[in-house]
Amino acid sequence: MSFHPNHMLTLSTDFGTADGYVGAMKGRAYREDPSLVVVDITHEIPPWDIRRAAFALWTALPCFPPGTVHIVVVDPGVGTDRRALVALVGDHAVIAPDNGIISLLFEGSSPVSVFALDSSSLAGSTLSKTFHGRDLFVPVGARIAAGVMALPGSLAPLRDPLCFPCGHARRGADVHGTVLCADHFGNLITTIPWDTLPAPAAVTVRVAGFPVSIIAETYGDAPPGSMVALQGSSGLLEISCVQASAQAKLNATPGSPVVVSGA
């Protein structure tokens, strides 16, 4: 398995956009190679929210051209002995701290292989204790994107990457999962892939104990204020309140139980 870079680099962080930190990462990438195409995915992941970062990566990654390098920096353990990794996910490469950010990718259809990334990959640079985005992830990612550093090259496999539980279990006739996160619109994204549901049109869904009885094809299928379950755009079961926030209405949080029962 080898990687053929396309000179494109994406950035996802929880840095917000009110400081110069994101700019510092971009500048550092262009300093490696000014001809790179550097693309913002998000810098508004809520601080330290690994699951939301995993969802953003899951949503955006498959849309990019093969050969794209994706850097994700949500890193509460920066500067400690937490590990860092490079994952090959089909034709894509992901660079991130080893803290669960890649968990969802194992649920997808692309093969995933994971390698350990350490600062020895960075001959000649200084590594701060607080900003590995700028000092480790971006320089390495930019060199990979530019084709200067081969992947996996000499990186050692990382056999036990940290993952949060995101699969779903079937118990009797029911499918059990959890709320993964809420998105910008307050839609509740669940860990349950839509295409694992037995007969979507005929199920009932309970989220944090609240029954959702309308199974919709899209948000506009029901009047404003209705609570509906539908197939989210990236293939996961999603609970939405039409033109309002399902999160606010149901008071559900990441980890809240989701149960899908057959008719």
Added chain:
Amino acid sequence: MSFHPNHMLTLSTDFGTADGYVGAMKGRAYREDPSLVVVDITHEIPPWDIRRAAFALWTALPCFPPGTVHIVVVDPGVGTDRRALVALVGDHAVIAPDNGIISLLFEGSSPVSVFALDSSSLAGSTLSKTFHGRDLFVPVGARIAAGVMALPGSLAPLRDPLCFPCGHARRGADVHGTVLCADHFGNLITTIPWDTLPAPAAVTVRVAGFPVSIIAETYGDAPPGSMVALQGSSGLLEISCVQASAQAKLNATPGSPVVVSGA
């Protein structure tokens, strides 16, 4: 009327930037053609706020080079039978749901012609029910920007695009309009073009019943906290509170009446 694309594509949405949705759109554009220049205008339109989207487009569009394609996705009706459109606005192309986003453009000096866009334009792709930004607007927009799909090509005219009322009326000596929206600074943008005012320096303005007596050339012309009326940077009458939020002070909302009276 034909369109000569310049390989540049702008994106305006209400998706926020905490999820991977915007990244998915960008990736999808680059997958059509990695050499496109994809430019963010805004992703922080308040959810489902058509008027704010119309104002953002009005502000940004005329600054771009001729041949730019502008995609605007504020789309509460996604997946229903709401129509989608392509508008030619002078040398620019706009791609959006047919829900009023292009209303203000008819107030400008460039000729506007509108065409119907449907998923038959998208041979060989699947169209989700919830994310037409990624699955319809961006693929079509990217093909237009790349010169692969001609405009208007075989698109049928759309003769009755939805528009919200944004013109102004003159009643006796007074000019009547409404508040279009508030911007990031709390400036109240009105539907009244500055150059339709009889003698700007000598008028008085009432917004939501509140009289604004200082007609200024710029924000710094009056002390902090003063309420002033001035020509906004995109040519509309604007009510500002110097170094504060006029919206918060006047409690005005979109649709609040604005009356300009001669001296």
Added chain:
Amino acid sequence: MSFHPNHMLTLSTDFGTADGYVGAMKGRAYREDPSLVVVDITHEIPPWDIRRAAFALWTALPCFPPGTVHIVVVDPGVGTDRRALVALVGDHAVIAPDNGIISLLFEGSSPVSVFALDSSSLAGSTLSKTFHGRDLFVPVGARIAAGVMALPGSLAPLRDPLCFPCGHARRGADVHGTVLCADHFGNLITTIPWDTLPAPAAVTVRVAGFPVSIIAETYGDAPPGSMVALQGSSGLLEISCVQASAQAKLNATPGSPVVVSGA
């Protein structure tokens, strides 16, 4: 001292991203030269917050390739007789209103020279009274970045740029400074360069009267909720609360006193 542009232009503003103002600036830049690389640093500087803008610029600028042009528009005095400037900072150029945005740069190791920028630099364009970002700073910056306008060219030196106090004073055994700003994570950035501290491991720090006794190398060195002092990623003494907001906990604001005492 002359400037060799690399065709790259960065933008930092307090415009937010819910309007078309940032898009207007980008469009205006591409209209000067569509081959420019236009990079967002931040558009979420809190409105009119000169110190936060100065910190963003300080953080991001040194990471960019030599020859980059940086436009910073936080401009409460737009349209008044406040001056505008171009600063050469090592191999970089900064374009901004003359209101203190460049203050921190004088604390760095790169030589700084400052020139006056006025609208006479803009033959043939109209200058609005309220949007110099679009009408002055970007057109000039784009021409400099594209190599069309030489720097300093015929610009006159500006010998007394406005600066806010950002140095630190040593009184007896103590180092006195202030809080410069809080960043997105609530970290309190101070005006005190880390490498001016006598023996960092052995000091105590008081911020707004509150003692901070843990001197850390990185955030993860102490349990969540701990208040620590450490070397920030751009070289300034920083006060952090592990996985929480030091700003919220200490109720410190820009200008709050910071005192570092030797052991």
